[in-house]
Amino acid sequence: MKLLIAEDERLARECIAQLIPPVFEDVRTAGNGVDAMALAEDMEPDAVLCDVRMPRMNGIELARRLRLRFPAIHILFISAYSDKEYLKSAISVQADGYLEKPVDETELLAHLNRIAKEIRTRARREQQQSDLADLFARQQILPALFYRHESRDRALSIHPALTEEVLRAGQYLPVSVRMQWPGGGIPSQYGFYSEIQLAELLVK
Numbered sequence: 001m002k003l004l005i006a007e008d009e010r011l012a013r014e015c016i017a018q019l020i021p022p023v024f025e026d027v028r029t030a031g032n033g034v035d036a037m038a039l040a041e042d043m044e045p046d047a048v049l050c051d052v053r054m055p056r057m058n059g060i061e062l063a064r065r066l067r068l069r070f071p072a073i074h075i076l077f078i079s080a081y082s083d084k085e086y087l088k089s090a091i092s093v094q095a096d097g098y099l100e101k102p103v104d105e106t107e108l109l110a111h112l113n114r115i116a117k118e119i120r121t122r123a124r125r126e127q128q129q130s131d132l133a134d135l136f137a138r139q140q141i142l143p144a145l146f147y148r149h150e151s152r153d154r155a156l157s158i159h160p161a162l163t164e165e166v167l168r169a170g171q172y173l174p175v176s177v178r179m180q181w182p183g184g185g186i187p188s189q190y191g192f193y194s195e196i197q198l199a200e201l202l203v204k
Contacts, residue, residue: 001119002026003112004045006036006062007078008054012101016049016078019105023116033057037065045073046119047096047112052079063093072122074115078103 003024007013013029020027028043030036034056040048048066052059063075075093080101097111 001047001116002043002045003028004036004040004043004048005029006033006048006054006059007051008032009051012051012103016103016108019103019108021109021112021116024112033059033062036062040066040069044070047074047076047115049076049078052077060093063095067093074118076111076115 001024003020003026005013005016005020005027007016007029008031010031013031017027017029024047026043026045028039028045030039032055036048036050036054037057048063050059050063054062059077059079063077066073066075075095077095077098078101079098096115099107099111
């Protein structure tokens, strides 16, 4: 997971960085909003710890731009100010929390661990959806290969949603196939095949 810390006070920035739990493997820091946005474009963070008042671009504006660029990003504000207008702004950009300086370590870790759990949950859900989409795509092409004896190129042209990337052997659970030709009694072919490769083999 990737975390961006945007804080204009160097000492505070360094202290916060030392408190980040190891679940965030890539942690980078910026001293103002403009640099933080440029860094975010490069690293595509999962979460950002953002000071409210910073030079060149304040934290609220940075959060708005990050939310537009990365809709799923988690935003946690930190500030020495408890102004209600800032709190309203934090709500408007769907912030995950608002911490006052000096940052309490226990409170910070509680927020970050909760955010990390949400990131993992979302990643598992997206992977499941991707797996189901690939399975559906493969189920579309198997009848074309097996029952209608179409070539792979022909099947791909008929079903534009399918791509060679979806059909890679590594995407599928392989099966072990042992071929026995009539007459010789000697196995002629043995190997591991995806269901797509097996269908193409059987119709030859």
